[in-house]
Amino acid sequence: MKLVVACFAATAALAPIRTTSAAEIAPADVPYDGATIKTSLTGVPGNPEEGAKVLANRSLGNCLACHVVTPLAKEQFHGDVAPTLDGVADRWSPDDLRGIVVNAKHSLNPDSVMPGFYTLEVGINVRKDLVGKTILTAQQVEDVVAYLVTLKDAK
Numbered sequence: 084m085k086l087v088v089a090c091f092a093a094t095a096a097l098a099p100i101r102t103t104s105a106a107e108i109a110p111a112d113v114p115y116d117g118a119t120i121k122t123s124l125t126g127v128p129g130n131p132e133e134g135a136k137v138l139a140n141r142s143l144g145n146c147l148a149c150h151v152v153t154p155l156a157k158e159q160f161h162g163d164v165a166p167t168l169d170g171v172a173d174r175w176s177p178d179d180l181r182g183i184v185v186n187a188k189h190s191l192n193p194d195s196v197m198p199g200f201y202t203l204e205v206g207i208n209v210r211k212d213l214v215g216k217t218i219l220t221a222q223q224v225e226d227v228v229a230y231l232v233t234l235k236d237a238k
């Protein structure tokens with residue numbers, strides 16, 4: 084029950100922000116190769132500092148509602164319904180991570196509670212004003228991936 088409440092709160096806090104540019108791959112055209120996406124969604128390298136902000140921002144990624152990320156420990160209220168993202172770059176390649184962030188239901192687990200951040204397949208009962216919008220922009224996805232690849236376990 085606690086988990087359900089936490090997930091609902093996390094999902095409800097996500098407000099969509101959307102900008103488009105000509106070079107950007109549209110959500111419906113994302114070229115999945117199995118569970119991974121081998122092509123940048125924008126052609127512009129991700130910025131890890133911007134990515135860290137998206138992870139912590141409650142109206143963008145809100146990743147910390149569910150995931151512990153030790154380097155972002157100064158941000159409050161880390162949830163633990165999901166695996167820690169510490170060392171995630173040792174477990175997944177950058178292309179895998181792009182696939183997971185775009186749509187975890189496609190890449191990880193069809194029943195995942197993790198929101199699909201760059202997909203229009205967000206299920207039923209979508210608020211009318213949110214139809215056709217993604218939670219993150221394509222560039223924000225690239226920024227998040229650029230940050231995730233820095234999360235290696237200290238050896």
Ligand code: HEC
Nearest residue numbers: 090093144145146149164165166171183191192195196197
């Ligand atoms: C509502 C909770 C929730 C939110 C919000 C969320 N995730 Fe997740 N995430 C999960 C769960 C649960 C899993 C474990 C896989 C599964 O069963 O769905 C997961 C798995 C992952 C994995 C794979 C971890 C591993 O070690 O295998 C990555 C990477 C990831 N999430 C990144 C993110 C990022 C980046 C964000 C924010 C942009 C985010 N998640 C937001 C719940 C969430």
